[in-house]
Amino acid sequence: MSRRRDLAGYGLYRVLSGIFGLFPEPLMRRSGEALGWLLSFVAGERRRMSIRHLTRVTGDASAAPGLSRRAFASYGRYWAETFWVRPRRIAEIAAHTSIEGDDIVRRYRDQGGLILALPHLGNWEAAGVEALSLGLDLVAAAEALPNPLISRWFIEQRAMFGIDVVLVQSGASGELLTRLKAGKTLALPSDRDLKGRGIPVRFFGEATTLPAGPFVLAKRTGAPVLPVATYFKPGRGHHFVVREPLASGTVEAMAQELAGHFEDFIRVAPTQWHVLQPLWPSDREPA
Structure with a gap:
């Protein structure tokens, strides 16, 4: 039964990829936003989480429900782009990107x-296209999904963006360390601590944890940690922001500094922050 379920889920992804792949960019983008907005009406717990998170970010509980609808629309755009991308479209994507802080990377x-x-802002995977133009050999850590067929599909999709993927599973830390020592660039989504055993920080005024990976790897190799934001432009394209490396201090100090950068990034475009799961310990308490 599990194998049949995996095949059904994988088949759905392939069908959606086939459909969205036929669309011109404007239709793909608007269709994704419309479907995401519609999903917000049936999203249940994920919408509740989105509203909680946006209330923390904006401090405005009355505005959060409306902002949440827009966040789901933005998330729909992310998925539409994921299904739409093809190798032949990479140059087209690159032509509509802009970046602040490329001098820092160089x-x-x-x-x-x-x-x-x-x-998890905008389409963080699109940063792979800009990384290629900057001459970076990009490696990303990604969650290992329960469906191995979909995990493999995601690896193939990210390869189109120029991203080599290491799945977060047994041995992943050693593999990432090896790649980093070999001069690769690691792209680590770092606002969600999946295991809840990360570094304590204050994030939007409340205690939570960030994953320890970036800071531990930096300490072991001396590699700089650059905070990066990836935004959708109002219409077509993406905009990336790179900041100066974190100060070389304790792991705890580095984590808190990164949390501050993330707060700045998210406040610029709160509806592009695609975190719909519990992120703070209080999110798991009964409503």
Whole structure:
């Protein structure tokens, strides 16, 4: 039964990829946003989480439900782009990207491995296209999904963006360390601590944890950790922001500094922050 379920889920992804792949970019983008907005009406617990998170970010509980609808629309755009991308479209995607802080990347890229720490903003995978133009050999850590066929599909999709993927499972830390020592650039989504055993921080005024990976790897190799944001433009395209490396302090100090950067990034475009799961310990308490 599990195998049949995996095949059905994988088949759905392939069908959606086939459908969205036929669309021109404007239709793909608007269809994704419309479907995401519609999903917000049946999303249940995920919508409740979105509203909680946006209330923390904006401090405005009355505005959060409306912002949450827009966040789901943005998430729909992310998925539409994921299904739409093809190797032949990479140059087209690159032509509609812009970046602040590319000079920072150029300054550090020839000194050894780099660590890019990102929140789940916009289409974070599109950063792979910009990384290619900057001459970076990009490796990303990604969650191992229960369906191995879909995990493999995601690996293939990210390869189109120029991203080599290491799944977060047994042995992943050692593999990432090896890649970093070899001069690769690691892209690590760092706003969700999946195991809940990360580094304590204050994030939007409340205690939670960030994953320890970026800071531990930096300490073991001396690699700089660059905070990065990836945004959708109002219409077509993406905009990336790179900041100076975190100060070399304790792991705890580095984590808190990164949390501050993430707060800045998310406040710029709160409806592009695609975290719909519990993120703070209080999110798991009964409503």
